[in-house]
Amino acid sequence: MQEEPKGLLIRPIRDGTVIDHITHGEALVVLRILGITGSTDERLSIATNVETRIRGTGGLKDIVKVSNRELSKEEVDRIALIAPNATINIIRDYNVVEKIGVEIPRHLRGIIRCTNLGCISNANEPIESAFEVTANGLRCLYCDTVINSDFAQHII
Amino acid sequence: MYHIISIKDFERGEIDELLDKAQAIDEASGPFSTLNGKQVALLFFEPSTRTRMSFASAVARLGGTTLCVDSVEGSSISKGETLADTVRVVSSYVDAIVLRHPKEGAARLAAEFASVPVINAGDGAGQHPSQTLLDLYTIRQSMPLEGIDVGLLGDLRYGRTTHSLAYALSNYDLTIHTIAPKSLELPTPLIGELLDRGCEVVEHEDITDIITELDVLYATRIQRERFPDAASYYEVAESYRITPELLEERKENMIILHPLPRAGEIDPRVDALPCAKYFEQAQNGVPVRMAMLKEVI
Ligand SMILES: [Zn+2]
Numbered sequence A: 001m002q003e004e005p006k007g008l009l010i011r012p013i014r015d016g017t018v019i020d021h022i023t024h025g026e027a028l029v030v031l032r033i034l035g036i037t038g039s040t041d042e043r044l045s046i047a048t049n050v051e052t053r054i055r056g057t058g059g060l061k062d063i064v065k066v067s068n069r070e071l072s073k074e075e076v077d078r079i080a081l082i083a084p085n086a087t088i089n090i091i092r093d094y095n096v097v098e099k100i101g102v103e104i105p106r107h108l109r110g111i112i113r114c115t116n117l118g119c120i121s122n123a124n125e126p127i128e129s130a131f132e133v134t135a136n137g138l139r140c141l142y143c144d145t146v147i148n149s150d151f152a153q154h155i156i
Numbered sequence B: 001m002y003h004i005i006s007i008k009d010f011e012r013g014e015i016d017e018l019l020d021k022a023q024a025i026d027e028a029s030g031p032f033s034t035l036n037g038k039q040v041a042l043l044f045f046e047p048s049t050r051t052r053m054s055f056a057s058a059v060a061r062l063g064g065t066t067l068c069v070d071s072v073e074g075s076s077i078s079k080g081e082t083l084a085d086t087v088r089v090v091s092s093y094v095d096a097i098v099l100r101h102p103k104e105g106a107a108r109l110a111a112e113f114a115s116v117p118v119i120n121a122g123d124g125a126g127q128h129p130s131q132t133l134l135d136l137y138t139i140r141q142s143m144p145l146e147g148i149d150v151g152l153l154g155d156l157r158y159g160r161t162t163h164s165l166a167y168a169l170s171n172y173d174l175t176i177h178t179i180a181p182k183s184l185e186l187p188t189p190l191i192g193e194l195l196d197r198g199c200e201v202v203e204h205e206d207i208t209d210i211i212t213e214l215d216v217l218y219a220t221r222i223q224r225e226r227f228p229d230a231a232s233y234y235e236v237a238e239s240y241r242i243t244p245e246l247l248e249e250r251k252e253n254m255i256i257l258h259p260l261p262r263a264g265e266i267d268p269r270v271d272a273l274p275c276a277k278y279f280e281q282a283q284n285g286v287p288v289r290m291a292m293l294k295e296v297i
Helices: A027-033 A073-081 B012-027 B049-061 B083-091 B106-113 B129-142 B160-169 B188-196 B230-239 B268-272 B278-283 B285-296
Strands: A016-023 A043-051 A060-067 A087-092 A095-101 A107-109 A130-134 A137-140 B039-044 B065-069 B096-101 B118-123 B149-153 B175-179 B200-204 B216-219 B255-257
Touching (some): A027 A060, B012 B129, B039 B049, B049 B065, B118 B129, B129 B285, B255 B278
Parallel strands (some): B039 B065, B096 B118, B149 B175
Antiparallel strands (some): A016 A087, A087 A095, A107 A130, A130 A137
């Protein structure tokens, strides 16, 4: 039987951003949050269900590498909702020049859909959804509905 | 620019000040000229005759005039115009907008797009700050908003007037008693919020347990559609009905409020008792709304 080839699962990138320690299974959601789709022109490497020894992860994580684009902290903070342990490494010339953790931002605009069907943010109006991040969950700034679980499910 | 969207936007001092202004208006004989030459749009995308008439009366008493849109049919909304656009356009005709809309959060959106002040006259099952302010005003006419026991009775789960009233009351040092069937209790997150704000909340299922200790009883409708069948509804409705017999042992200065219209929650024989304040409460809508209009324009 042939052995699985050893070596790196995904190659290092020269310049760009590596988002590591994403909750396993959430890599594609992370891309969606960042607005990266098949039709945008970033060069991507995605690894899912990579083994990790970090406790509390179930032994698995996802990694996303985005070449030639340095994500801003604000962009990355949106990821915190679904991947609170993610870390972001900014890479220049194969070197990590900055390593930052994600933080849940105070406000989320246009990221989460309000679960209240009667909410004006779900009507055909020229506005983005708007949530305040509170200790109890995400509070819709239009209708006050609080979402406190399954954030990934409500991501636009 | 100043909008009135939700009672949650008010600090206690601001509520007190607005109620003082309403009282000053109430006690003055008028005529008032604050809105002379000014126009207020009453944009009612959902029928609510009382609230609309009460705002129209408030504008007229301040010397202003109103432009009314009463229904979605016949307006450009039915042609698919967004509320954002409607509000932008109407802003150019008037000095303030009073908005009633079926979607929750509509007033907040309107305030983002309007170039004149917006007053929320109820958005969907959402906020209705003028109702809450007139409820507080009516209590304050009879007693200080401190150290009292306020009972909220009826459908506390879906009845949003009680939600914003409870929130507003949590600005004051008093006790809220909820009186509702288990399935229609105040939502848990709201109770948490009230407790966090230092308010004492006591839950009851049976009105007879607490009726003798209340200073204020705020009754609301229990809706038939919240129950699986007519029999279980009538059983509950009957046990929450306010009758003169129930009120026999009440505190001397106790008052009963109801946002109206009522169905069968209050026995008509109660109307003659001095504690029945619900019609005065409805009347108070005018000075309170006058104070709100004066505040924003
Ligand atoms: Zn909402």
